[in-house]
Amino acid sequence: MTPENPNPLPSIIPEKDWKKIQRMLSKRSLWMVHFCTGCGAMEMPPTMTSRYDMERFGIIPMATPRQADLLLVTGYVAVKTLKRIVRVYEQMQDPKYVIAFGSCPINGGIYWDSYNTIKRLDKYIPVDMYIAGCMPRPEAIMDAFLKLMKDIDEGRADGWLRYKKYYEKYKANQRRVFKRWDE
Amino acid sequence: MTDWANILINAGLTALYLFLAICVGLLFMGIARKVTARIHNRVGPPIYQNFLDVGKLLAKKSNIKHNWIFDFAPLFALAGVLLALAYLPMGGYRLLSGDGDLILLLYILVIPALGFALGAGASANPNAGVGVMRALTLMLSYEMPFLLVLLSLMIYYNTASLTTLLEKQMHSVWAIDVLPISALAADIALQGMMMEKPFDIPIAPHEIASGPLVEFGGNYLGMLMLYSAGSIVVETSLFVDLFLGGGIVLNPAVYGILAYVVNYIVWFALIFVVWMIAIFINAVFPRFRIEQAFKFYWKWPTLIAALGLAQAYIMSVILGVSV
Amino acid sequence: MNAVGIFKELGIEYEEMKVKGNKDPRYRAKVDPEKLEDIILKFKNNGFRHFVALSCVDWIKEGNMELIYHLFSYDNLEDVFLSIYLPRDQPKYKSLRHLFPQIETYEREIHEMFGVEFEGNDRLGEFILEDWEDMPPMRKDFDTEKYAKEKYGSVPLVEEGGEKE
């Protein structure tokens, strides 16, 4: 891993402004890949189509995690699915953000006592935005998007930094839940 | 001294035109998304959205790479498309097309496609392999009518170099008035060339996770977006140069700089019209399967192009019309 | 030939089940495990071509597992439920996948979820739950809430504090 050089053109654009521009750029063109686990996937079409149209904020659904910077986890996360979500998350490039839909990723929701769903997504991958509601409606999703864009702008949405900082802890938590993970 | 001077001027102008072309390409992609959104009765992103997207992609922090062949894709793609743009007269200004002709341009168009296919192949993702196979099959299908159209133009105007073609169109009437059938076939072929909706089989996001682009992200995808912007301008401008007189309205020899500016604007308007035709079709059509696309292209457009070729052949050889 | 006729012929006492809003006849019969295969074969040859489902009920109090084979006949739209009872601690039964191929999948699921052994079905083992070590989860003596609290509750938060949930 070559050392990360934050600012390519130090002479022309001062450091602070370059970070601001970068954040503005990634705010205005969030490309999302949605991991349709639970019931949230149904909420995505209304937000994309004419009634709510998230594309006006520059958010378009992409087919692969490589091209995306926003991961939507839309519903309960079973242990099996968590392994795939972590893999997709790691295939994305920095800076990457995660939005978790509904109450299941927050505290397990109606599956609070189920033996194979994880109760809190945050323990395994850094989540930047939770949307409460047992499947939030498109208005809530649009509101979440706007709020995330504001967080990105103010630099609070630093899930990917946290993942890098506490990488070992996240991995340990993940290994506690599922076994055969050979990178 | 003078030839060094005008070489430098020519180079400078070429660089300027290339940069403008890329910006026009990105602008067109933004417009396309806006127009498609409005057709889908929704607001749609701002026109400059693609500039932001490219900016975000190029500013991505981390970069995922497979192997050294994987880097071929962005390098060859962008270099190839800029090369194609350099050999294509834009807005009447001939750039380098004096030193190369249509067949050279045809083969230069292949460099980015082959480099891109190499990079996709090196990404070892089966989706990419299938995507490139579809792209090449699609190329074989739309090249048939397109080559017949080029042939009809070359036979009718008895030249293969674009500059003489533009001059001939400037002095007399546009090629579309003389060979309307070929123009129609060319436009259908263009839809395939630009991989617009009925024929965006190779980069189908639902079936093969956007085909060859599956493993390209961040910096790679940014370069490839510049490539696709450039290729939009190449294809539309090729159609305009071949059939719509390359947007030459004022004779540069007479009016000098003003002619170049006016011609550029006319040229911009013409490629915008051609682009809009493609986008309108793109907004409403579902996606063909690759066999359907192949069968379609080798049936109707080839027939039309053959008719155009026959017309050109009859007019130029039998009736002896010399332009 | 309708279900009642078959029951009478085989001499199995059956019981008609009345379900509100569903006028098609549904019969239930408790059957001796040894004779189950021939009975199903009999039904299969008399119009009950559709094997709907194989489900399992864990009667923890009576101490046995009930396997219910649910057949349906398109000819005269009748449902038949044949159930057998197995001892609860090591429930073992022979696999009937040679009668209907889809039985194999039901058997695999019941094996994973209830721990019922099916000889003759070589594809038992890990089916839906990945890396599952604990006892079959659907059995009544398995306390999901305690398991969930113990497995997922114990995972520490990643924040600096790292306090429990």
Added chain:
Amino acid sequence: MIHPVLLIAIPLFFAFLLPLISLWSKKSLPYVTTAVMGLNTIIAILVFLEAMKAPIFDIIGGFQPPLGIVLMVGPLGGFLAMIINTAALIISIYSMEMKKEPLLKYYMLTLLLLMGTNGMVLTGDIFNLFVFLEVTSIASYGLASYNKDLKGFEGALKYVILGSIGSTFVLIGIALIYSQLRTLNMLDIARRLGEMDPYTKIVAFASLFLGFGVEAEMFPLNTWVPETYDGAPHPVTAMFSSMSAKSGIFALARVIFTIFAFANYLWFVVIMGLLTVFFGEIVAYVQKDIKRMLAYSSIGQMGMIIMGLGIGTTIAVEGAFFQMFSHAMGKALLFIAAGYMIYAAQTEKMSEMKGIGRNPLIGIPLLIGILSIMGMPPFIGFYGKFYILMGGFSQGYYAIIALFLAASIVEIAYYARFIKIVFQPSTKNYPAPRSTVYVPLILFAIIIVLFGVYPQPVFEVLKHVAAFLAGGA
């Protein structure tokens, strides 16, 4: 001045000396025969060199031409004599392999066969020609049935029937000529041909043409060849194909050119030649066992020579004579190789001989032989075939040459199939060839390659063909 008659006398003398030698030591017989044949070859070479300067006329026993035996040895006669003797010498090395008991009779018959063929080639007198034809035939009948098995008898029987009919026709022809012209000397006859009344001339020619046709394996008359070659022991087949066939074809050439110079009869000869090639090659394609295939292919080659003679221009007849030389060498090589293969694989079926050619001692000479027979350039088979074709073209026989080329494509098809089988990698291992087998093979291969790469001496000889055509010696 070497008397050509020695070529005939020595084999005769030793043939009848052998019984005495066998009394003294049975084992030495093969070596004596080879020595005799070596001596004979040296004499043949000397005679040939003499004949190159001027044709030799040798009167035996002092009787004047009309009655006495006159030997007329032109350069071509000498050339053929040399071919026959060298072939006989090399094959005699291979005949040391013979194990069948009455060896004495075998070697006597081979010497008689050598004497007969030499005689046919050297004699200038028709009756003498008939006599030597008889001697060759009788020796061949004996040798053909030498194996004393069913196939040997059957082949010999057919050869006897057809050979004797052929000889009787020759006798009829000679009788007719003698009755009209009172002379037996070929040159004499050629000069006074006009005095014969036309009809008897035609009958005489037809009968002589048919008589020698049988020996020269022409189309309708060569039906005996496959059975005889198949039945005879391997060295004998080699001798037949290289010696008796050559003398037969030379006699035919004598009949066509020296005695009767019918110009407009020649195109019929070409037709007969083409038919021989056609039937020879086609039937060879469907053969299953090796010796019959080589026999039919030998018929095909002879047909080509007949066609060359028939075309009649100097270039074609040069080609024909060159082809005689290459066919003698090539076919002898192939028959010896076939002999070894049958002995090694214990079967005649080609399909069981997979991979026999893989050891280079057999493989390389076999490959050279086949390529030469096919007519591939650096080997002697090429020049003959090429010149015959060019001769055909110069006479305008386009269609006939095209048919001939088609037939030779069939020939190459079955030889390629044969090579495919023989050179296939296979697990069977075959007994290594003994020196008496691969030495002749290598000798023949050397001749084929040597005269193929540098055919100058052969063309030197063929310069005299024009004189031969004009009725000379």
Added chain:
Amino acid sequence: MEIWSAFGIFVLVPLIGALLSYLARKYAVYLGLIFALVPAIALYPFYGKEMSTVVNIGVKLNLAFDVTTWFFMLMLDTVALASMLFATSYVRKGEGGFSTLMLLGLAGANGVLMARDFLTLYIFWEMMSWSAYILVLRSSGEYARRYMLFAVLSAYLLIMGIGIYYYYTGSFLYSAASGIPLSGWAWILLFLILGFAVKMAVFPLHVWAPYAYRSEQPFVAFLSGGLSKLGTFGIFMAMYSIAGVAILQGFGTFRSISLFGYPFAVLGAFTAFIGTILAIFQDDLRKLLAYSSIGQLGYVMVGLGLGTPLAVGGALFHAFNHAFFKAILFLGAGAVIYRTGKYRISELGGLGYRMPFTFLFVLFAIFALAGIPITSGFISKWMLYEAAIEKKFVLIAPLMLIASVGAFLYCFRILYGVFLGQLDKEHENVKEAPAPMLAAMALLMLPLLIFAIFPGWILKWINEILTGANIGTLKYDTYAYYSSIGGADMLVFWITFMLLFMISMYLFTRKRKVTKVVDQYDNYLAGETPPYVQLHAAHNFYKPLRDTWAPLLRYSVDRAYEKFVKFFIEGFEEIKKMYTENPQDYAAYLGIAFLIFLLVGWWLL
């Protein structure tokens, strides 16, 4: 003495080499390499020399050396040298036969190039074809038999042509071609061109190529790179130096193209199309390259058929390029087979990561084959297209253009199927090809690159050939080449391409980022986690295209030939019945024959 050294070096040295290398059991291949090196190097001092002589070995062999011979020898000897260099590590030690036969083939080929009379031409032609026959025999008897049948067919077509020529002129000399009526010329040229076309595998006579190309790779590189060029040389000599342009025009012209050449041009275009379409669907790498070879030589046939200076120049240049890039492709395939032992594209995959140099060489050769302007492959294709469009041929030009687009398809199939995609588990530790193999491929790559930058040099040689056969002249200078309807300047192209490549390189690598290199299993497959089964999408690569072409692909020329042959073999069985095995019939035959002789005798006299 000058010509003797030419004849000596180019024909005798390989012949002696052939003999010696058979005797040098173990070091045969190295000896063969030395003997192949001599003619390749001796070529350069011989440029521009014109000489002729008569060698008398019983038959007079007229030999001569001029710029056409030199140009074709340049191709042939370099490809032979590269093949021998490649063979030093490809052919197992002690394989005496290989270098002997290769040198025999080389001697034959050089002999054909130097021959100035039909007898010499035929001698060396046959020598070259039977040495190739035995080389094919070394790997499989059945393929060798089919190759031999077609080689002999080509030889006998030549004989028919030579015969008719001999009928009219009475001699074999090329220069003796005077006083032949036009109808005579028609037959002579038809037979000669068909004879040579068999070696160039033109459409109806191409059936032997896919079989013969499955023998040992270094030989196949020489066969397809070198020997098929003899067909081109033969047709060029027959049409333009023996017959001459005047006689061709004598057949009547159709838009200043001789009516005799036009059908062959159409046949060539059709071969290009068929060869390419068949090549797209092959799974066996060698068969694919064989069909692509047939396709590329179809282009050369078009150029020779059209006859305008641009067309013939383009054909010669394309033959030159084809010799080199096809040799690299076959040697590359040989390197892959040498390392993995497999030749099916679907079984290979991902070798580019383990064999980078082989991949680069094959990639450059693919660029040359596809005609990308970076290589000289483009210039020759450009000349052929310009020639066709210049004369407004609406049947030939589309067939050629579509064939070249088809070429991209099978080019990518080779690249993706063999070198890119996922690497098999068993090929994990495949090493790079050994040094001599890479050196051979590098040697062949040089001319393709040099003449892409300085096309003027080779166009000068081609121009000399064209003026020698008074076909006309080409318009060119060191960097650019022009036709009546357009032109292209390679200098401008190269400078612009380099500049733009640097710009995109800068744009791409300017921001040093955290670049994470991932292995081939870490790619997006709907989030599926390894280990999963090998997913190399090269099996049945163009299935949709194959389905659309299926109705057409049913007809195959091979089956047509087999039916034709079977028909004849049944006929042979009938004839066999004539030999009835019993003596009475034979005696009857004798009687009938006598009657026939008598009848013919009476009728004649």
